[in-house]
Amino acid sequence: MIEKNEVEPIFGIKFTNISMQELIKNCFSGSLLNKVIVTPNVDHVVRFAKDQEFKNIYAKADVTVNDSRILKILSRLCRKPIKNLIPGSDLTKLLFDELKGSPQPVCIIGCDSAVIAKLREKYPKIKIDHYNPPMGFIHSENEVDKCIEYCSKSNATIFFLAVGSPRQEILAQKLKALNLNACYFCIGASILFLTGDEKRAPKFMQKLALEWLFRLLQSPKRLAKRYLVDGIKIFPIFIKELRK
DSSP states (O other): OOOTTOEEEETTEEEEOOOHHHHHHHHHHTTTTTOEEEOOOHHHHHHHHHOHHHHHHHHHOSEEOOOOHHHHHHHHHTTOOOOOOOOHHHHHHHHHHHHTTOOOOEEEESSOHHHHHHHHHHSTTSOEEEEOOOTTGGGOHHHHHHHHHHHHHOOOSEEEEOSOTTHHHHHHHHHHTTOOSOEEEEOTTHHHHHHTSSOOOOHHHHHTTOHHHHHHHHSHHHHHIIIIIIGGGHHHHHHHHHTO
C-alpha cells in the first residue's frame, strides 16, 4: 500500500518514496487501481516551473517517481535526496516481463501499428489493446472523446499512455475520472525502447548520467532544442532550490 505521506518535495514536486520492485508489486496486487503514475525527468521539471496548468496536472498524480539520474544528482546536492531512480523505460520493461505470466490485458495509447506489431511478437502471450490518436488530438474534443471511448471499451487493467507529455498526463486524469478499475502509467517513449525502435545508451553512459547525450547524438535534429536549449533551464531551478 502506498502511503500519501511517503513523499520528498523538491523542485516543487512531491516524489513518492517507493522502489521499482515495490511499485511493480503494488501494480499487480491491485493497490494502484484507478491511480495515475507519472515519471518526471528534467524536461518535466522545467515545464513544471513555468506552466501552471502542468503543475495542476502533476498535483493530481497519485504516484510520482523519478525518471532522471540528473535529478537524482541535483537533489543530493540540494541535501534533499530523491531516494529512488525509476526510469520509465526500465519500469515498462519490467512490467511487460511480469505480464508474460499474467492474464491481465493491457492497453497502449500511442505508438504506430508497426511498433505494436513488434511488441506483440516479442510478448505473444500478452493481450494488447492499442489505439493511436492523431497528432494534436488533445486539442480536439472530438478526438479526445474517441480515445476515451476506445479506452472505456477495453478490459485492460493496465494502461500505458505513450503520447508524450503533457498530453499523456492530461489523458490519464480524464481516464481516471471514468473509474475503469485500471491504473495509468505515463511512459513517454518507453515502448520504442522496448521494441528496439530507439536505442538505450550503453550502461556506462547511463551510470554517468549521460543517456541524454547518447539520445542527442542519435537524433540531433529532434532533440537539440530539448536538451541544449530547454534542458539547461534546470540550472536556475536547481540554484533556487539550493538557496532554500
